[in-house]
Amino acid sequence: MLELMRNWRPQPSTAFYKKQPESSELGRRIISEGLIFMQEIGFEAFTFKKLADRLQTTEASVYRYFENKHHLLLYYMSIYWLWLEYHLTFGLHNLPEKDSKLNKALDMITRPDQLNWALSDLSFDHLLNLVVTEWGKIYFTSQIDKEEQAGLFADYKRFCKRLSKLIAQSHPHYPYPNTLVSTAMNMLFVQRFYADHLPSLTDLTQNDIRITDFIKNLVNGALQNPTA
Amino acid sequence: MLELMRNWRPQPSTAFYKKQPESSELGRRIISEGLIFMQEIGFEAFTFKKLADRLQTTEASVYRYFENKHHLLLYYMSIYWLWLEYHLTFGLHNLPEKDSKLNKALDMITRPDQLNWALSDLSFDHLLNLVVTEWGKIYFTSQIDKEEQAGLFADYKRFCKRLSKLIAQSHPHYPYPNTLVSTAMNMLFVQRFYADHLPSLTDLTQNDIRITDFIKNLVNGALQNPTA
DNA sequence: ACTACTAAATAGTATTACTATTAACTTTGT
DNA sequence: ACAAAGTTAATAGTAATACTATTTAGTAGT
Numbered sequence: 001m002l003e004l005m006r007n008w009r010p011q012p013s014t015a016f017y018k019k020q021p022e023s024s025e026l027g028r029r030i031i032s033e034g035l036i037f038m039q040e041i042g043f044e045a046f047t048f049k050k051l052a053d054r055l056q057t058t059e060a061s062v063y064r065y066f067e068n069k070h071h072l073l074l075y076y077m078s079i080y081w082l083w084l085e086y087h088l089t090f091g092l093h094n095l096p097e098k099d100s101k102l103n104k105a106l107d108m109i110t111r112p113d114q115l116n117w118a119l120s121d122l123s124f125d126h127l128l129n130l131v132v133t134e135w136g137k138i139y140f141t142s143q144i145d146k147e148e149q150a151g152l153f154a155d156y157k158r159f160c161k162r163l164s165k166l167i168a169q170s171h172p173h174y175p176y177p178n179t180l181v182s183t184a185m186n187m188l189f190v191q192r193f194y195a196d197h198l199p200s201l202t203d204l205t206q207n208d209i210r211i212t213d214f215i216k217n218l219v220n221g222a223l224q225n226p227t228a
Numbered sequence: 229m230l231e232l233m234r235n236w237r238p239q240p241s242t243a244f245y246k247k248q249p250e251s252s253e254l255g256r257r258i259i260s261e262g263l264i265f266m267q268e269i270g271f272e273a274f275t276f277k278k279l280a281d282r283l284q285t286t287e288a289s290v291y292r293y294f295e296n297k298h299h300l301l302l303y304y305m306s307i308y309w310l311w312l313e314y315h316l317t318f319g320l321h322n323l324p325e326k327d328s329k330l331n332k333a334l335d336m337i338t339r340p341d342q343l344n345w346a347l348s349d350l351s352f353d354h355l356l357n358l359v360v361t362e363w364g365k366i367y368f369t370s371q372i373d374k375e376e377q378a379g380l381f382a383d384y385k386r387f388c389k390r391l392s393k394l395i396a397q398s399h400p401h402y403p404y405p406n407t408l409v410s411t412a413m414n415m416l417f418v419q420r421f422y423a424d425h426l427p428s429l430t431d432l433t434q435n436d437i438r439i440t441d442f443i444k445n446l447v448n449g450a451l452q453n454p455t456a
Numbered sequence: 457a458c459t460a461c462t463a464a465a466t467a468g469t470a471t472t473a474c475t476a477t478t479a480a481c482t483t484t485g486t
Numbered sequence: 487a488c489a490a491a492g493t494t495a496a497t498a499g500t501a502a503t504a505c506t507a508t509t510t511a512g513t514a515g516t
Contacts (some may be wrong), residue, residue, distance in 0.1 A: 024494070047472065061495045063474065098402040133368075140364030142270040144425045151253050157428050175431060176442050179419055182429040183446070186418055194410060197372045201410040202387050203403060213456040214404050218411070221449030228441040252463075275503065289464045293504070 003180045009119065010082030015151045016075040019065045029055055032121045039130040043073060043137055043200050052067065072129075077138055079119075080127060081155035084108075087115045088162065102166045106219060109163075110188060110212040132196070135189040136155060160185060171223045180222055184215050237347065238310030243379045244303040247293045255293050257283055258348045262300055267358040271301060271365055280450045298369065301358075302380045307347075308355060309383035312336075315343045315391065334447060337391075338416060338440040355423055360424070363417040390412060399451045407452055412443050 014020070021027030033055055038046045046069060048062040055062075066072045091108055095101050108115060117124040131138070139153060147153065160181045167177040174180070191211060194202040204211055241250070249255030261283055266274045274297060276290040282290050283290075294300045319336055323329050336343060345352040359366070367381060375381065395405040402408070419439060422430040432438055 019494090026495075044370045048474085049472075058496055059473090060475080060497080064495070068473075073257075131369075136364030136368030139426065140361075140421065142272045148426065153426065157426065160429055176445075177431065177440075179415075179430045179432055179442055180429065180446075181424060182418070183411065183415050186414060187407075190410070190414055191407055193368065198367065198376065198381065198385065200406065201388055202407045204407055210403075210456075214407055217404075217453050217455045218446065218450045219262065221451070221453030222446045223449070223451030224453060225445050227445045228235075228438075247463095276505085277503075286465055287504090288466080288506080296504075331463075415458080 004218065010079045010086070012078035012082065013151060013154070013180045016071055016078060016198075018063075018076070019068055021065050021075075026055070026057060026061060026120065027190075028063055030062055030072075031041045031075075035076060035122055035126050035130065038069075038073070038076075039133070043069070044136045068090060070143070070147075071152070072138075073138060076127060076148070077128060079122070079133060081159045083119075083163070084112065085155075085159050088159075101217060102163075102170055102219070104134070105163060106184070106216050107212060110215050111183070111209070113207075132189050132192045135186075135193065156185075167219075167223065173227050174223050175227055176222075180219060184219055187203060187218075236314070237343065238307045238314070240303050240306035240310065241379060241382065243382075244296055244299055244306060244317070244401045246291075248305075249293050254283070254285060254289060258293055258303065259303075263304060263350055263354050263358065264341075266297075266301070266304075267361070271362045273299070280298065298371070298375075299367075299380070301362060302375070304355060304363060305398065306360060306383045308359060309348075309387050311345070312343075313383075313387050313390070316387075329372075330391075330447070331444065332383055332400055333391060333394060334412070334444050335440060337413070338443050339437070341435075354357060360417050360420045363414075383411075395447075395451065402451050403455055404450075408447060 019027065030051070034051055037051055037054060042051070048066075048069060049059045050061045053060050059170050066075070071112075078159060088108060092101050092104060095104060112128065113124070139156065141147065160178065161222065163181045163184075164177040167174060167180065171177075188211070191202050191204055191214075192206075195204050195206050199205075204214065233255075239250075248258050249412060258279070260281055265279055265282060269278075276294075276297060277287045280287045280290050294303070295403065311439050316336060320332060324333060340356065341352070367384065369375065388406065391409045392405040395402060395408060401403075416439070419430050419432055419442070420434075423432050423434050423436065427433075432442065
């Protein structure tokens with residue numbers, strides 16, 4: 001598996017960019033420096049002008065690669081989903097019991113820091129921090145329908161669908177598998193955000209490993225409890 | 229109770245505005261027209277310039293009342309919480325059993341459209357729509373710590389704390405009452421948003437009354453299921 | 457009638473997000 | 487070898503946005 005990962009890299013779809021950033025030195029620098037920078041100053045304050053200054057290039061050059069800064073944010077998000085999906089595929093392989101598959105999956109998604117990150121040019125910490133702080137701005141935008149149409153949410157949707165199917169298989173009578181999965185996924189990021197900024201809204205602390213317990217209890221509880 | 233409401237109006241704290249909007253004709257028009265307009269064109273597209281044009285006044289005049297458009301959004305949010313809290317207080321009064329109190333509360337927050345709205349100048353539908361579409365931008369902003377400091381999130385925090393206490397009383401051994409409550413509150417808005425824009429991520433449809441069943445099952449399931 | 461205060465309009469500025477065009481450099485075919 | 491074709495990025499913009507400083511008009515109290 002580690003062997004495999006050496007040659008494997010998440011390749012976000014062409015929908016995210018105008019010019020493939022992996023194809024040039026500047027493109028690669030936009031991706032790697034952009035992540036650090038966007039996480040540092042926040043999505044609103046982040047502009048292509050500022051990034052260009054930092055890269056010693058120009059605003060227009062950055063616009064050659066990405067249509068706007070939101071597409072760049074979604075590009076990062078895509079990398080996250082592709083990476084997590086890759087791990088999930090291998091992690092669940094050959095696990096026979098459906099119930100243990102779901103719980104293994106919950107372990108993996110709630111403790112992503114325990115999984116192998118092999119993208120030397122991108123910092124996992126920066127990526128996770130970015131997702132946590134900007135979660136509300138990723139899939140909750142005024143451009144939602146247009147961006148959805150363009151396929152920019154495909155990775156997130158596919159990932160959720162995969163988990164919902166695990167639930168549908170192990171608990172065929174539970175009526176809300178998709179709702180339950182999207183609830184869990186949202187809470188992974190929202191509760192971390194609350195721990196950092198609105199601690200009175202959560203019982204968890206920063207990087208609290210009890211997030212796994214909370215999510216597992218939530219999901220398993222919902223599945224075992226009768227619905228109307 | 230209906231008698232009482234005739235003389236009662238949610239009064240957001242002074243932290244939200246520079247000049248009390250209820251104190252002048254223009255101020256009141258900013259609130260009522262602003263809600264409709266912001267909901268119509270979305271928070272990003274909404275500007276004080278455009279609102280001023282619509283009100284046949286000037287940008288600068290609007291800025292006399294609100295520091296920026298985010299404060300106006302939070303002002304609306306405050307009205308929502310104050311109104312819901314008012315109903316909760318009366319609705320739970322004299323209900324003896326703690327367990328039924330929690331379930332009554334869940335009924336109320338999941339079906340706010342069933343509660344009495346008595347603000348003739350503000351449309352409940354517009355307010356709920358605004359909250360649903362802009363939820364991600366309300367408490368997940370780059371200004372979070374500053375706004376928190378200014379007390380702009382006090383209503384939301386107080387409301388959640390109230391519900392957490394119900395849980396802590398009925399289920400004193402459950403370790404995540406605050407996390408569970410903020411999960412439920414988030415899902416009220418996020419799942420509606422998904423129903424509208426990313427339907428594959430939820431099993432609910434627009435205005436689906438099963439949101440009550442989903443949330444009750446989720447909360448009660450979590451409380452009955454053992455944690456680590 | 458004079459002062460004090462409130463309300464709202466005028467006229468700005470700095471920044472932002474984004475685009476059109478041009479220049480420089482590489483690669484490729486003959 | 488060398489011109490055509492393609493790639494990459496710089497120059498130089500624009501329209502819109504968020505926000506402010508200053509001025510004018512109106513109203514209330516003494």
